[in-house]
Amino acid sequence: MNKIRVVHYINQFFAGIGGEEKADIPPELKEGFVGPGMALNKAFKGEAEIVATVICGDSYFNENLEKAKAEILQMIKSQKPDLFIAGPAFNAGRYGTACGAVCKIVKEELGIPVVTAMYIENPGVDIYRKDLHIVSTGNSAASMRKAVPALVKLALKLVRGEEVGIPDKEGYISRGIRKNVFLEKRGSTRAVEMMISKLKGEKFLTEYPMPNFDNVEPNPAVKDISKAKIALVTSGGIVPKDNPNHIESSSASKYGKYDIEGVNDLTKETYETAHGGYDPVYANEDSDRVLPVDVLRDMEKEGFIGKLHRYFYTTTGNGTSVDNSKKFAAEFAKELVSDGVDAVILTST
Numbered sequence: 001m002n003k004i005r006v007v008h009y010i011n012q013f014f015a016g017i018g019g020e021e022k023a024d025i026p027p028e029l030k031e032g033f034v035g036p037g038m039a040l041n042k043a044f045k046g047e048a049e050i051v052a053t054v055i056c057g058d059s060y061f062n063e064n065l066e067k068a069k070a071e072i073l074q075m076i077k078s079q080k081p082d083l084f085i086a087g088p089a090f091n092a093g094r095y096g097t098a099c100g101a102v103c104k105i106v107k108e109e110l111g112i113p114v115v116t117a118m119y120i121e122n123p124g125v126d127i128y129r130k131d132l133h134i135v136s137t138g139n140s141a142a143s144m145r146k147a148v149p150a151l152v153k154l155a156l157k158l159v160r161g162e163e164v165g166i167p168d169k170e171g172y173i174s175r176g177i178r179k180n181v182f183l184e185k186r187g188s189t190r191a192v193e194m195m196i197s198k199l200k201g202e203k204f205l206t207e208y209p210m211p212n213f214d215n216v217e218p219n220p221a222v223k224d225i226s227k228a229k230i231a232l233v234t235s236g237g238i239v240p241k242d243n244p245n246h247i248e249s250s251s252a253s254k255y256g257k258y259d260i261e262g263v264n265d266l267t268k269e270t271y272e273t274a275h276g277g278y279d280p281v282y283a284n285e286d287s288d289r290v291l292p293v294d295v296l297r298d299m300e301k302e303g304f305i306g307k308l309h310r311y312f313y314t315t316t317g318n319g320t321s322v323d324n325s326k327k328f329a330a331e332f333a334k335e336l337v338s339d340g341v342d343a344v345i346l347t348s349t
Contacts, residue, residue, distance in 0.1 A: 093251025096124030235317030237275030249276030277318030
């Protein structure tokens with residue numbers, strides 16, 4: 001019996017090429033396994049074999065999406081695989097979205113089983129969970145030992161054409177797909193049993209989990225806007241020219257803090273957007289369209305507001321994880337409070 005042919009996709013970091021400074025490398029194809037592919041190959045126990053590895057920089061993929069997908073698809077197709085695996089990406093946002101995008105196009109164009117693995121808060125999960133199976137992992141590569149066996153187990157099930165069970169048993173993230181099944185106990189009985197367990201404070205597993213939305217209580221209104229210090233925060237990616245802090249265009253891992261003391265207008269010579277999720281032309285022509293410094297300066301002069309805070313905070317919201325967003329806000333909110341800011345205007349795209 002011939003071994004199952006597997007092609008594996010990884011980014012520049014897991015290929016051992018480099019970190020963010022090498023994130024712009026274009027796709028390349030290498031024979032055999034590379035990096036985490038060694039652990040995957042070993043876990044196959046001879047039933048399957050990684051015949052080739054596709055490597056691509058996270059920035060290159062997300063900034064050249066259609067071109068990168070086409071290039072990578074041809075590389076994968078040339079190897080005539082039976083199975084395609086991407087990652088694991090853990091909580092690396094740009095890597096996760098790349099793994100999901102490549103899996104989706106391989107599944108659609110080549111018609112072979114695909115599987116990847118990510119942390120639940122990776123933005124790639126929300127984008128691609130309905131299109132493919134995503135094995136659940138920890139939030140960092142420290143969970144690689146647990147991720148690999150789960151990834152291999154599910155991958156082999158898919159390529160063998162075996163029936164895949166429910167997410168909790170198989171280890172993949174719920175895809176939001178409901179299936180009718182027959183059980184020994186009728187629905188009303190199961191519902192009552194769950195209710196009794198809940199009343200007793202015992203553990204129970206709901207059959208229809210509800211989405212968990214984060215509710216934020218609004219602050220009281222500003223009492224006197226004419227005396228208030230107003231700060232600007234944006235997820236629209238507005239940065240000084242040439243993006244000095246190298247904020248990523250997608251799935252940002254950082255934010256920037258920039259001084260606008262004495263700045264009355266964000267000109268195209270001095271500011272631009274780093275955001276990769278919308279057409280940047282109009283924002284680059286006049287960044288005030290996303291971050292309205294010019295209008296707030298006029299309001300400041302007219303006495304409509306007390307003062308515009310001298311710093312603004314910026315990141316890119318494109319694919320950025322909720323976890324990172326909360327972390328950014330928790331950090332700079334302390335500074336805003338310490339600086340006596342009364343209100344914040346948060347702009348997007």
